[in-house]
Amino acid sequence: MPDAPYSQLPSVDRLLHDAAVAPLVSRYGARLTADAARALLAEARAHIAAHRALPVWANDWATALQRTLAERSASKLKPVFNLTGVVLHTNLGRAQLADDAIDAVARVMRSPVTLEYDLDEAQRGHRDDTVAELLRDITGAEACCVVNNNAAAVLLMFAALADGKEAIASRGELIEIGGAFRIPDVMRQAGCTLVEVGATNRTHLADYRNAITERTALLVKVHTSNYRIEGFTSSVSEAELAALGRETGVPVASDLGSGALIDMSAYGLPAETMQQRILADGVDLVSFSGDKLLGGPQAGIIVGRADAIARLQKHPLKRALRCDKITLAALEATLRLYSRSDQLPLLLPTLRYLTRPQPDIAQAVERLLPECRKAYGASFHIDSAPCLSQIGSGALPMNTVPSQALTFTARDGRGRTLEALAAHWHAQPKPILGRIADNRLWLDLRCLDDESELLAALRAARQGADVRCQKPEIR
Numbered sequence: 001m002p003d004a005p006y007s008q009l010p011s012v013d014r015l016l017h018d019a020a021v022a023p024l025v026s027r028y029g030a031r032l033t034a035d036a037a038r039a040l041l042a043e044a045r046a047h048i049a050a051h052r053a054l055p056v057w058a059n060d061w062a063t064a065l066q067r068t069l070a071e072r073s074a075s076k077l078k079p080v081f082n083l084t085g086v087v088l089h090t091n092l093g094r095a096q097l098a099d100d101a102i103d104a105v106a107r108v109m110r111s112p113v114t115l116e117y118d119l120d121e122a123q124r125g126h127r128d129d130t131v132a133e134l135l136r137d138i139t140g141a142e143a144c145c146v147v148n149n150n151a152a153a154v155l156l157m158f159a160a161l162a163d164g165k166e167a168i169a170s171r172g173e174l175i176e177i178g179g180a181f182r183i184p185d186v187m188r189q190a191g192c193t194l195v196e197v198g199a200t201n202r203t204h205l206a207d208y209r210n211a212i213t214e215r216t217a218l219l220v221k222v223h224t225s226n227y228r229i230e231g232f233t234s235s236v237s238e239a240e241l242a243a244l245g246r247e248t249g250v251p252v253a254s255d256l257g258s259g260a261l262i263d264m265s266a267y268g269l270p271a272e273t274m275q276q277r278i279l280a281d282g283v284d285l286v287s288f289s290g291d292k293l294l295g296g297p298q299a300g301i302i303v304g305r306a307d308a309i310a311r312l313q314k315h316p317l318k319r320a321l322r323c324d325k326i327t328l329a330a331l332e333a334t335l336r337l338y339s340r341s342d343q344l345p346l347l348l349p350t351l352r353y354l355t356r357p358q359p360d361i362a363q364a365v366e367r368l369l370p371e372c373r374k375a376y377g378a379s380f381h382i383d384s385a386p387c388l389s390q391i392g393s394g395a396l397p398m399n400t401v402p403s404q405a406l407t408f409t410a411r412d413g414r415g416r417t418l419e420a421l422a423a424h425w426h427a428q429p430k431p432i433l434g435r436i437a438d439n440r441l442w443l444d445l446r447c448l449d450d451e452s453e454l455l456a457a458l459r460a461a462r463q464g465a466d467v468r469c470q471k472p473e474i475r
């Protein structure tokens with residue numbers, strides 16, 4: 001009876017009217033449930049064709065459907081374990097928000113808020129006033145402008161100050177950040193003409209001075225976030241450029257990328273340029289990201305002189321690039337934490353991860369080691385090894401902080417075995433992301449919040465792997 005297994009397959013219609021499936025229809029809707037049923041039926045037919053028997057899961061269609069629907073409707077934004085060793089990982093959403101920022105976001109999402117409403121005057125207020133005073137206090141700037149991200153901030157500075165005119169920048173600073181963000185291209189988009197001065201490795205103040213004409217509208221300084229020129233080099237400082245700007249009446253703008261609102265060296269970290277220092281040097285406008293070292297939401301923040309900021313605020317692009325109440329609430333709550341600098345590493349996840357001492361991380365590795373060996377020791381050598389975490393996101397890119405990792409080396413010595421393990425971990429409900437280097441899979445525990453959660457995930461993944469090997473038909 002070769003057709004017998006096929007004849008046991010239910011129809012889509014019968015499945016949809018099954019009492020056990022009714023709750024799924026009401027939760028996921030009839031269309032998605034029917035789609036999932038069709039997919040499962042196709043899978044069952046393929047299984048019968050190959051094995052001449054129904055798959056094991058076909059004895060409980062409702063459960064199989066439930067699993068399929070849950071998988072299909074899971075969010076595309078999956079929380080992951082970031083054990084890559086990159087703290088501010090752009091592809092993983094950069095900074096994790098502080099609890100205060102998360103609470104603030106939830107509050108403003110649930111209610112109308114005074115985003116552009118001045119209660120005292122009963123008139124229209126300005127949304128950037130949400131953070132203006134905080135930014136003034138922290139950086140010493142006269143005014144601020146907040147937009148979608150720092151790329152937008154740079155675009156807006158060029159467009160508002162130099163559209164139809166010339167902007168002078170050093171050849172050593174015409175950087176590409178990634179994702180097609182290149183300073184020359186952004187200037188073209190903003191309608192300004194780039195005047196390149198100096199050489200790749202050396203630019204002098206006279207180079208800027210000699211390039212200034214009546215068409216010059218802006219002197220530009222760009223933080224070379226993600227690369228470094230070493231050897232026979234020289235560049236012009238913000239203070240020198242600002243002095244030239246004052247002397248010639250040309251505004252000076254600095255794209256700082258990340259910057260740091262606090263002295264990172266006070267926390268034992270590599271020093272990063274501080275916004276307040278650049279402003280004190282006399283630069284008119286400084287732009288930076290909200291989700292790099294600042295540790296807040298994605299945003300582009302421009303601080304500086306009130307008259308220059310007013311030109312940005314009046315530009316039509318500002319309306320296109322402005323932030324919503326969610327971003328502004330998160331940014332406000334994050335900036336408020338900066339007044340408690342002694343507790344900042346406790347309150348701000350980015351700083352908490354960056355300042356976590358290596359011995360602390362090494363102890364976490366030691367605690368996990370025995371259980372990991374139990375679960376994975378048959379196929380892998382598992383060790384504790386020192387490594388270097390990266391700060392990431394072009395913030396202090398060349399600077400690393402010493403850390404410690406759990407490392408997995410395949411007993412069969414094959415790179416494919418490591419890749420298969422990494423892929424299997426990626427497929428977990430909460431994916432575990434490490435990195436493969438030197439024939440090992442590294443799990444840098446610097447950014448690990450909950451050891452028992454990771455251990456449970458690693459154990460569950462191990463069991464899943466066993467099940468898959470023995471019974472390939474189990475879904």
Ligand SMILES: *Cc1c(COP(=O)(O)O)cnc(C)c1O
Pocket residue numbers: 149150151152154177181222223224225226255256257258288289290299300393394395
């Ligand atoms: C990161 C960076 C940018 C882009 O900032 P986003 O917030 O990612 O848009 C621009 N310029 C520099 C120098 C940077 O480091």
